[in-house]
Amino acid sequence: MNKTININLAGIIFHLDEGAYESFKDYLNQIKNALDPQEGGAEIIADIEARIAELFSMRMQESKREAITIEDVNFIQTTLGNPQEFEDESDEAPHTSAGVSAGKKRLFRNTDESIIGGVASGIAAYFGTDVVWIRIIFLVLLFFTGIGFITYLILWMAIPEAKTTAQKLQMRGEPVNLSNIERSVKEELEGVKERFGRFREENQGTGQSIRKTVNKGLNFIINILERLFKLVFKFFGLLFILIGLVIGFTLFVALFGVIASTWNFGGIDFISIDGNILGLNAAEAILGSGIELTLMRIGSLLTLLFPILGLTTVLAKALRKPLANGRLVNIVGGTSFCLGLALLLYAGGNVLSSFKVSTTEMRTVKLQGSTFDLRAELLEESDGFLFEIDDDNLRIENVKLNIKRSFDTTATLAMKHRARGSSNSDARKRAMQFNYPFEQVGPVMSISEYFTVPEEALYRGQELEVILHLPLGSEVYLDPSVENLLYGIDNAHNMWDGEMIGHTWKMERRGLVCMDCEEIDYFESEAVEEQIEALELEIKKLKDN
Amino acid sequence: MRKGILEYCILGILDSSDAYASDIIDQLKGAKLIVVEGTLYPLLTRLKNAGLLEYRWEESSSGPPRKYYSLSNSGRAFQKELKMTWEELQSAVTILTTRPNQS
Numbered sequence: 001m002n003k004t005i006n007i008n009l010a011g012i013i014f015h016l017d018e019g020a021y022e023s024f025k026d027y028l029n030q031i032k033n034a035l036d037p038q039e040g041g042a043e044i045i046a047d048i049e050a051r052i053a054e055l056f057s058m059r060m061q062e063s064k065r066e067a068i069t070i071e072d073v074n075f076i077q078t079t080l081g082n083p084q085e086f087e088d089e090s091d092e093a094p095h096t097s098a099g100v101s102a103g104k105k106r107l108f109r110n111t112d113e114s115i116i117g118g119v120a121s122g123i124a125a126y127f128g129t130d131v132v133w134i135r136i137i138f139l140v141l142l143f144f145t146g147i148g149f150i151t152y153l154i155l156w157m158a159i160p161e162a163k164t165t166a167q168k169l170q171m172r173g174e175p176v177n178l179s180n181i182e183r184s185v186k187e188e189l190e191g192v193k194e195r196f197g198r199f200r201e202e203n204q205g206t207g208q209s210i211r212k213t214v215n216k217g218l219n220f221i222i223n224i225l226e227r228l229f230k231l232v233f234k235f236f237g238l239l240f241i242l243i244g245l246v247i248g249f250t251l252f253v254a255l256f257g258v259i260a261s262t263w264n265f266g267g268i269d270f271i272s273i274d275g276n277i278l279g280l281n282a283a284e285a286i287l288g289s290g291i292e293l294t295l296m297r298i299g300s301l302l303t304l305l306f307p308i309l310g311l312t313t314v315l316a317k318a319l320r321k322p323l324a325n326g327r328l329v330n331i332v333g334g335t336s337f338c339l340g341l342a343l344l345l346y347a348g349g350n351v352l353s354s355f356k357v358s359t360t361e362m363r364t365v366k367l368q369g370s371t372f373d374l375r376a377e378l379l380e381e382s383d384g385f386l387f388e389i390d391d392d393n394l395r396i397e398n399v400k401l402n403i404k405r406s407f408d409t410t411a412t413l414a415m416k417h418r419a420r421g422s423s424n425s426d427a428r429k430r431a432m433q434f435n436y437p438f439e440q441v442g443p444v445m446s447i448s449e450y451f452t453v454p455e456e457a458l459y460r461g462q463e464l465e466v467i468l469h470l471p472l473g474s475e476v477y478l479d480p481s482v483e484n485l486l487y488g489i490d491n492a493h494n495m496w497d498g499e500m501i502g503h504t505w506k507m508e509r510r511g512l513v514c515m516d517c518e519e520i521d522y523f524e525s526e527a528v529e530e531q532i533e534a535l536e537l538e539i540k541k542l543k544d545n
Numbered sequence: 546m547r548k549g550i551l552e553y554c555i556l557g558i559l560d561s562s563d564a565y566a567s568d569i570i571d572q573l574k575g576a577k578l579i580v581v582e583g584t585l586y587p588l589l590t591r592l593k594n595a596g597l598l599e600y601r602w603e604e605s606s607s608g609p610p611r612k613y614y615s616l617s618n619s620g621r622a623f624q625k626e627l628k629m630t631w632e633e634l635q636s637a638v639t640i641l642t643t644r645p646n647q648s
Contacts, residue, residue, distance in 0.1 A: 010609035031583070040590045047586045047612065051566060054608035061607060081581020219640070 004067050009053040010046070014060075015067045024073045027083075034083040052076055108162035108171040114230070115237045117156040125171045127329075129316075139244040141301065286351065286459050295347035302340025305333060354422040355461055361419075361431035367411040370474035372445045376401075376482040397450040398463045399436075400487035403476065405507055406469035413438065413468055417451070420461035433457050436464060449484060470507040475515065477504045493517070552588060553631060554578060556616065556624040559598065563615040589614060597623055 004015040007024075016024060031048060035041040059065075059072055110121035113131065120138055124131035141148030162171045406412060417434045421427030436451040451464045466485070470476060478486075478501045486497035491505065491512040505512040551573070558564060558572050566589060573579035592598045597620035600612045616624060 012609055035587065038587065040594050044586045044590045047566065047590065048583065050609045050612075051582065051586070054567070054605070054611075057608040079581070080583040083583065 002067070009056065010050040012053045012057065014053070014056055016073075017067055017069050020068050020070045020073045023070055024068075024076070027073065027077055030083040031080075048080065052080070055079065106171060107159055108168070109156070109159045110168075110171060111161050112168070115233050116152070118161065119152055119155045119159060122159060122162070122171060123155075128172075139240065142241070142244070292347040292350050295343050295350075299340045299343030299347060302336040303344065305336040305340070354426070355420045356422055357424050357427045358418060358420045358461065359424065359427040359431050361417045361428070361434075363415045363417070365413045365415075367413055367440060367445070369443060370411060370471065371443045372411070372468070372470075372474070372476040373443045373479065374445050374447070374468070374476055374482055375479040376447050376449050376485055377479070392455045393435075393452040394455045394457065394459060395450045395452050396459065396462050396464075399447075399449055399451060399485055400463070400465045401447070401482060401485035401489075402465060402467045402487060403489050403505070403512060404467055404469055405511070406471045408469070409471050411468070411470050411474055413445075413466065416465040416467065418461070418463050418465070419453075419457075427460075430457050430460055430462070434462065434464065436466065447482070447485070472507055472509065475504055475506045478502065551578060551584070552592065553624075553627050555585075555588060555592065556597065556620060556627065559614055559616045560621070560624050563613050565603070565611040565613045567611070569614070592620070596620070 003018045005018065005021040007014050007016055007021070028049075032045055035044050035048075038044070055076060056068055056072060059075070060068070105126060107126045108122050109118035110125050111118040113121040115135070120134040121131040124134045127134075138148045138152060141151065162168045415434075415436050417431050419427055419431040419434075421430050430453070434451050434453050436448070438445070438447040440446075445468075447466060451462075453462055465487075468476065480501050483498065483501050486500065489497060489500060489512070491500065491514070492508065492510045493514060495514070495517075500514075503517055504515040506515050507513075554573065554576075555569060558569055564572075566585060569589075570579065570582050570585055573585070579585065589598065593600060593614070597617055598614050599617045599620075600614045602610045603613050605611045
């Protein structure tokens with residue numbers, strides 16, 4: 001005895017065996033799961049149920065049976081097929097389900113829409129984006145670092161060309177369904193259509209056979225036209241390259257300036273006292289044009305690729321066109337970010353290591369006379385930047401002025417130049433290369449606020465201490481212009497540097513003594529000592545009592 | 546790709562005469578264009594929702610009432626357009642695939 005279950009399909013009652021019922025219920029559920037989320041899913045399900053009802057009725061009539069068996073259900077399943085295959089590839093839905101109908105997307109070079117090798121348009125077809133964006137990315141990469149060129153070459157070699165029609169369709173990989181059939185078919189043939197446009201006009205109304213013959217005859221002309229078009233395209237491409245070069249370089253300068261200036265190598269502030277950001281100068285002064293600069297450029301761009309790709313994904317989402325291969329984008333972005341970071345760290349480490357050893361080199365010049373009027377008016381045009389590059393020279397504004405006693409009878413100007421390097425000899429070589437402009441005209445001693453080193457020496461922590469050695473009895477007037485240069489000058493009054501300017505100082509045995517200060521001696525040591533002695537005496541007296 | 550062609554074929558079948566799902570299936574099966582019937586229903590519904598098809602109910606002697614589909618005006622226009630595109634595609638493919646090795 002078999003239990004039967006009654007079901008209602010499209011208004012008709014069917015009796016199903018228990019086994020048949022279970023199997024049929026499963027199948028119907030599969031169909032519902034596959035179709036329900038779709039637009040009009042309920043209607044499709046109703047249509048399918050009606051068809052099943054029809055098929056069941058037919059089989060019942062033919063075999064004159066009352067109950068539906070498992071064989072009938074199996075027949076339905078083979079006739080209607082696997083619900084997964086019904087799945088409607090609606091235009092917006094990303095293609096994730098097994099790829100039954102659309103076929104797997106593959107990366108090809110699209111030589112139909114190529115400027116050089118069709119790499120960019122192939123990639124664009126693969127990701128379903130506009131080729132313009134891919135070309136822009138390549139151009140940007142090319143002009144920033146040249147990495148785009150290498151990438152392009154590698155991709156050109158690695159990616160096969162889409163030669164056959166099948167490959168061209170595979171390249172796009174889009175399921176061609178109704179909502180985009182017009183677009184897909186027409187767009188894909190746009191190029192072909194263009195090529196045959198002229199030909200078609202000439203042949204309207206003529207027979208198919210003539211058409212074919214003429215076609216063959218025109219083929220080579222079309223070929224030539226095609227090549228001409230490509231040449232024109234290449235010319236425009238070159239033009240774009242030049243424009244891109246200019247834009248890219250400008251962008252790069254700005255970008256790298258920001259990157260470089262916000263960093264802080266070994267505690268050296270790139271932000272000047274005035275709060276100005278040192279852009280290009282700092283980058284050039286520190287990195288020069290060596291491999292580190294290139295590495296840093298590549299590194300910073302690779303690092304930037306990540307946010308750019310992220311932005312692309314977000315944009316794509318905003319435009320409700322999710323990227324076909326979001327995972328690949330993520331992987332590429334992540335990899336380039338890590339790679340870029342590694343490059344930056346490596347180059348940064350290299351640069352840092354060239355700051356390792358420090359040495360000093362001293363130069364001494366004898367001065368005339370014994371009275372000096374010290375001014376920092378020679379080449380003092382300071383714009384507050386630490387670095388300035390002009391004529392193959394790197395100007396470094398890092399000068400400290402000190403005044404000390406000379407144990408000779410003549411005054412001298414000593415220049416202590418400190419520089420860093422990767423090794424002792426490297427640092428020494430660098431320390432020897434400097435030029436400090438100064439001149440003496442009568443008593444007027446003009447010095448400058450900066451010194452220069454050859455541009456190729458690069459900035460490696462150079463600093464210059466200028467020491468004016470004065471013999472006993474000689475005098476020096478400190479012009480207000482030297483204020484920025486003073487650096488902890490010892491004097492008999494323990495006055496601050498800032499207070500020393502505008503006065504004349506005389507070198508005495510106890511140090512520099514102010515000759516024209518109105519209010520002095522409040523810190524004089526003798527007075528302090530007397531006071532202490534007096535206090536001690538009083539304490540003694542108090543104790544004795 | 547097959548799907549796009551399927552849709553074109555459906556429009557083509559309905560262009561010559563109105564039909565109900567089973568007729569369309571038989572024709573498609575006869576041309577070996579369709580393997581399982583289930584594929585057709587979503588297509589028909591979508592074409593109908595896109596305003597390209599219209600349908601009417603007709604009683605059936607052997608089962609539930611049937612949906613008879615016919616082309617709407619816009620469906621007819623679209624079918625003509627597709628036909629042109631298809632013919633262009635056909636000749637293009639022929640030319641492309643019979644063209645001697647391109648450089």
